Amino acid sequence: MAWISNITVILLVAGAVWLARVASRSRYWRESARELWRRRRVALVVIGVFVFVALLDSISWVGGARDGDNMTAFQARSIIDRIFQPETFKEASYSAPLAGVAFYGGKELKYPGAHLLGTDILGRDVVYRALKGVRVALLIGAFTSLLVIPIALLFGVSAGYFGRRIDDGVFFLMTVLASVPSLLLLIALIMALGKGTLQICIALGVTGWVHFCRIARGETLKLREADFVDAARALGVSDTRIIFRHILPNIAHLIIITFALTFTALVLSETILSYLGIGVDGSWGQMIDQARNELSRAPIVWWNLAGASILLFTLVLAVNAVADAMRDIADPRTRREGQ
Amino acid sequence: MLGYLVRRLAYGGLTVVGVLLLLFVLFFTVTDPDDIARKAIGERAKPEVYVQWKKNHGYDRPLFLNREHGAASAARYTDTLLFEHFRRMLTFDFGRSDADDTPIGKRLREGAGPSLSLTVPLFVLGLMIGVTIALFVAFFRETYIDRAMLVVCMLAMSVAGLLYIIGGQYLAGMLLRWFPISGFDPEASVVARFLALPVLVGLVSGFGADVRLYRTVFIEEMNRDYVRTARAKGCGDARVMIGHVLRNALIPILTNVVVAIPFLFTGALLLESFFGIPGLGSLTVEAIQGNDFATLRTMVYLGALLFIAGQLLTDISYALADPRVRLS
Numbered sequence: 001m002a003w004i005s006n007i008t009v010i011l012l013v014a015g016a017v018w019l020a021r022v023a024s025r026s027r028y029w030r031e032s033a034r035e036l037w038r039r040r041r042v043a044l045v046v047i048g049v050f051v052f053v054a055l056l057d058s059i060s061w062v063g064g065a066r067d068g069d070n071m072t073a074f075q076a077r078s079i080i081d082r083i084f085q086p087e088t089f090k091e092a093s094y095s096a097p098l099a100g101v102a103f104y105g106g107k108e109l110k111y112p113g114a115h116l117l118g119t120d121i122l123g124r125d126v127v128y129r130a131l132k133g134v135r136v137a138l139l140i141g142a143f144t145s146l147l148v149i150p151i152a153l154l155f156g157v158s159a160g161y162f163g164r165r166i167d168d169g170v171f172f173l174m175t176v177l178a179s180v181p182s183l184l185l186l187i188a189l190i191m192a193l194g195k196g197t198l199q200i201c202i203a204l205g206v207t208g209w210v211h212f213c214r215i216a217r218g219e220t221l222k223l224r225e226a227d228f229v230d231a232a233r234a235l236g237v238s239d240t241r242i243i244f245r246h247i248l249p250n251i252a253h254l255i256i257i258t259f260a261l262t263f264t265a266l267v268l269s270e271t272i273l274s275y276l277g278i279g280v281d282g283s284w285g286q287m288i289d290q291a292r293n294e295l296s297r298a299p300i301v302w303w304n305l306a307g308a309s310i311l312l313f314t315l316v317l318a319v320n321a322v323a324d325a326m327r328d329i330a331d332p333r334t335r336r337e338g339q
Numbered sequence: 340m341l342g343y344l345v346r347r348l349a350y351g352g353l354t355v356v357g358v359l360l361l362l363f364v365l366f367f368t369v370t371d372p373d374d375i376a377r378k379a380i381g382e383r384a385k386p387e388v389y390v391q392w393k394k395n396h397g398y399d400r401p402l403f404l405n406r407e408h409g410a411a412s413a414a415r416y417t418d419t420l421l422f423e424h425f426r427r428m429l430t431f432d433f434g435r436s437d438a439d440d441t442p443i444g445k446r447l448r449e450g451a452g453p454s455l456s457l458t459v460p461l462f463v464l465g466l467m468i469g470v471t472i473a474l475f476v477a478f479f480r481e482t483y484i485d486r487a488m489l490v491v492c493m494l495a496m497s498v499a500g501l502l503y504i505i506g507g508q509y510l511a512g513m514l515l516r517w518f519p520i521s522g523f524d525p526e527a528s529v530v531a532r533f534l535a536l537p538v539l540v541g542l543v544s545g546f547g548a549d550v551r552l553y554r555t556v557f558i559e560e561m562n563r564d565y566v567r568t569a570r571a572k573g574c575g576d577a578r579v580m581i582g583h584v585l586r587n588a589l590i591p592i593l594t595n596v597v598v599a600i601p602f603l604f605t606g607a608l609l610l611e612s613f614f615g616i617p618g619l620g621s622l623t624v625e626a627i628q629g630n631d632f633a634t635l636r637t638m639v640y641l642g643a644l645l646f647i648a649g650q651l652l653t654d655i656s657y658a659l660a661d662p663r664v665r666l667s
Contacts, residue, residue, distance in 0.1 A: 172353070173357075176357035179358060179643045188362070191635060192365035192366055192369045268499050268500065271499040271500070274501075288501055288505070292505050309499070309502050313498055313499075316497040316499075317493065
């Protein structure tokens with residue numbers, strides 16, 4: 001299994017580099033990117049750090065385990081695992097952040113003062129668990145969207161461009177999927193497909209598909225009537241070429257904005273799924289769900305909840321902030337004025 | 340107008356059929372009825388028990404074509420899961436729960452009251468507070484008040500709903516002891532005590548997105564010519580904002596709101612479940628946790644049906660108000 005995620009990481013990085021190179025050829029994208037960097041430097045750096053952590057956690061290989069440790073000898077472990085060594089770097093049960101003694105009983109800890117955010121009920125380091133959640137969150141929010149965008153574009157753009165039968169079919173499919181409230185649709189899909197990371201990703205993908213498809217179809221409908229498309233058609237340019245050269249570049253900014261908004265919606269709704277017991281293993285939602293009764297313990301145990309929610313909040317806030325700025329930059333009405 | 344109405348209604352009906360087909364695919368073909376039976380009565384029952392359970396719950400028919408009946412008889416097509424599924428859903432005969440055999444229709448009637456008593460105040464208060472704050476912020480647009488409010492909204496939008504509930508229960512319920520942490524009593528004198536905290540939490544968690552949306556609508560209206568005219572003829576700020584901008588912006592706001600009204604019935608999933616309100620949201624959560632596919636199916640269907648009805652009403656009222664819609 002390890003090789004799948006390794007190859008995916010390489011493909012994703014290669015794809016990102018390729019996209020950046022293609023985009024940097026156009027003046028519009030260069031200027032937009034510069035403007036975005038000028039307005040939302042901190043948020044972009046934060047997102048970069050999260051992506052970096054997720055990449056570190058996605059590259060894994062077998063070997064390098066401590067001698068005589070049968071548990072980990074044949075397991076692929078990621079770079080994060082190798083840094084934290086969770087097999088040994090743990091306590092018996094709860095310990096407070098940076099504490100020297102256990103939370104209950106006051107026994108000396110194995111690693112006094114080393115757990116930055118304490119340990120959970122099973123003695124696992126909270127910082128480690130929260131960092132492991134980064135990869136899951138990006139998997140839920142970004143990876144599923146990335147996989148579903150090409151399909152949604154195929155359906156949406158061809159529906160908008162060719163119209164008639166194709167449009168009728170796609171529009172009907174969209175109406176049906178959109179008329180089920182999105183949380184109920186997610187739940188129904190997961191219950192039917194079964195509980196598992198892959199199934200949840202499929203369910204999230206189907207829910208996200210509607211957003212992308214609607215945007216792609218609506219914008220293509222508008223662009224189809226545009227003068228430059230008419231001109232291209234009059235010059236004898238083929239439909240495929242019109243779609244790839246004239247329509248896709250003109251809806252790309254909307255797709256990116258929708259991507260950011262879908263990302264936050266998916267990550268936030270995963271926490272609800274976790275509460276319902278159908279979430280993704282190792283997600284922040286699950287950490288929050290497991291920690292929700294810890295607030296009512298007599299000396300309050302807050303660090304589990306805090307660890308997961310701070311990272312969740314930071315990531316969603318950064319993406320929201322970037323999405324907001326992107327919308328302003330893409331909208332010509334707010335582009336010049338208002339600053 | 341009549342033609343438009345008929346076409347719109349027909350499309351609504353078609354969408355309902357589409358939703359039912361989707362549910363059929365998800366809950367009868369993707370999930371095996373044998374699986375549902377196993378989850379409902381456990382792995383270790385005798386084979387006869389499974390057969391009897393499937394018979395009781397109507398899962399014992401073939402999917403599309405019943406070969407037990409002759410080629411000529413209609414029962415070949417009607418005595419199937421697909422037909423039964425459509426017949427039941429369209430006649431609102433939802434049958435019994437997969438988990439505990441209670442009639443689903445009865446549970447729905449019992450749950451609607453508590454759900455509405457939570458969602459209606461939440462909806463009305465949320466709308467009023469959201470519109471008031473947004474109007475205030477839009478008036479001060481491009482000032483520090485506006486910027487600060489936008490930042491607050493974005494912060495509020497970035498917190499998971501689960502955290503608002505956990506935080507609200509901890510703060511108001513445990514630390515300050517203002518309200519009971521959870522529970523429900525339909526008695527009129529005490530019901531407000533139980534509903535106060537969930538309504539408050541719901542208001543806080545929905546506030547960010549609402550204010551931003553309404554603010555955008557208001558600012559769009561404020562750029563229109565009639566606002567300049569109103570100012571030119573000497574209207575004061577309050578008169579312009581309330582008499583002109585608010586009144587005109589109410590149309591786009593109301594279209595957003597009307598679509599949400601049907602969902603008042605399906606209840607608030609998380610709020611009801613956390614605060615122990617025995618409404619339809621809690622019913623759905625129980626159905627998920629108890630693998631109760633029959634109830635889940637019903638809830639998804641009802642949610643979709645209400646949404647389609649809401650859209651239909653919005654479109655028709657639009658057509659009544661705006662002749663351009665009818666003719667296109």
